[in-house]
Amino acid sequence: MSVDTQKLDLPALKQALREFVAERDWHQFHTPKNLASALSVEAAELLEPFQWLQQGHATELGEQGLQAVRHELADVLNYLVMLADRLDIDLVDAAFDKIKLNAVKYPIEKSRGTLKKYDQL
Structure with missing residues (x-):
């Protein structure tokens, strides 16, 4: 297995999220429990665009559905990165x-x- 780690820019994402949170003074609310809860909620929301599809294939999503999935995936990733950052993982x-x-x-x-x-x- 080979992975091009140059494309994995989690440190930049982590820093952008730190800045976003700091500007809003939200760090006080970002306990590991709260971040894990938010991550779980966002992961559940990822199912919504697929909920009533016949087969559940990407081709059934359409442009709007694909955009919704994209946004939910971003939410999941962002909360995951923040939780890992908070736990130093x-x-x-x-x-x-x-x-x-x-x-x-x-x-x-x-x-x-x-x-x-x-x-x-």
């Missing part, structure tokens, strides 16, 4: 660590092409 390191853990739980020869959970492989 490096998201990129955590994500790569999780990929490694999942590779052990889901070996290719047992998991390829199946929806089974790791404990059912």
Whole structure:
């Protein structure tokens, strides 16, 4: 697996979010619990554009639906970055660590092409 880390500019996003929050004096409200709650709400809102689609494919969204998904994804990402920042967690390191853990739980020869959970492989 190869990833071009030059394109991963989470530090710039984190700094922009810090500035946005500081300008509004919202840091006082951004406890880990509140950020996790907001993240959960935004993740749930991501389902709304897909709610009544026949198959749930991207082609069914249309321009307006795709824009709604884009905005919700941005909200999810922003809250995720703020929560990780507040907890001093490096998201990129955590994500790569999780990929490694999942590779052990889901070996290719047992998991390829199946929806089974790791404990059912």
